[in-house]
Amino acid sequence: MLILGIDPGTATTGYGIVKVTKKGSRPKIFKCFDYGCIETDANEDFLKRLCILEKKIKKIVKEHKPDCAAVERLFFFQNFKTAMKVSQAIGVILLTFEKMKIPVYEYAPLEVKKALTNNGRAQKKEVEKKVKKMLKLEKIKKDDAADALAIAICAAYKIK
Numbered sequence: 001m002l003i004l005g006i007d008p009g010t011a012t013t014g015y016g017i018v019k020v021t022k023k024g025s026r027p028k029i030f031k032c033f034d035y036g037c038i039e040t041d042a043n044e045d046f047l048k049r050l051c052i053l054e055k056k057i058k059k060i061v062k063e064h065k066p067d068c069a070a071v072e073r074l075f076f077f078q079n080f081k082t083a084m085k086v087s088q089a090i091g092v093i094l095l096t097f098e099k100m101k102i103p104v105y106e107y108a109p110l111e112v113k114k115a116l117t118n119n120g121r122a123q124k125k126e127v128e129k130k131v132k133k134m135l136k137l138e139k140i141k142k143d144d145a146a147d148a149l150a151i152a153i154c155a156a157y158k159i160k
Contacts, residue, residue, distance in 0.1 A: 002033065003159075004066035004102075005152030006057075007144045008074075008093055010046070010085045013038040013053060014144030017064050018135070018152040028156055032135040033064060035145040046085065050092045057096045068103040070155035072112065072147065105155050112147075115154040 001021075007014035016035035022028045038056040040049035071093060074086055097104045110120040116130045128146040132139070134153060140146040 001068070001156075001159075002064060002066040003152040003155050004060065004064065004069045005148040005150070005155065006069060006071045006093055007147035007151060008071060008086060008090045009144065010049060010082075010089050011040060011042055012142070012144045013057075013089065013093070014142065014146070014148035015057075015060055016145055016149030016152050017060075017066060018149060018156065020156040030134050030153060030156065032137060032149065034060075035140065035149055037142050037144050046088075050088065053089060054092050054096050057093060058100065061097075061100050061102060066102060068105065068155065068159065069097050070105045070107060070151045071097075072151050073106045073108045105159065107151060107154050107158070111158075112150050112154040115157045116150055 003018050003020060005016045005018065014037050017033040019031040019033055020028050038053060040052050071090065074083060074090060094104060113122040113127055114120040116127055124143065127150050128140060128143070131146050131149045131153065135149065140149070
């Protein structure tokens with residue numbers, strides 16, 4: 001099964017694609033297929049940025065053909081204006097998956113942290129370290145991409 005993890009944002013949206021296999025009673029084996037960030041220019045019109053996000057998500061889906069997607073749910077915010085923009089980006093992402101008939105699972109940050117580290121309050125670095133170890137990666141270029149891979153791994157544990 002290929003799972004596309006998404007860490008949504010307006011300026012930067014992380015994505016990560018993980019292959020999950022399970023043989024008999026053996027544990028799930030994870031392999032990283034691709035990861036990166038979709039970036040939009042803060043000086044660009046916001047609606048145009050949402051269109052860019054949609055186009056790039058479609059391209060990733062067409063290229064990798066994931067079986068499902070996992071998206072981080074907006075959980076906490078300090079700035080209401082930013083939260084509204086991220087919520088709009090999440091709406092575009094979810095709609096894009098729905099139109100492309102990709103099943104979507106949503107997880108709160110605490111769920112993702114707990115699935116990977118057994119600690120819902122784990123620090124970002126601890127989660128990233130676990131992702132690198134599980135996927136046998138030396139480094140991950142951006143935090144948003146590491147978060148997206150963590151979301152994909154979380155989905156692998158939770159999807160029956």
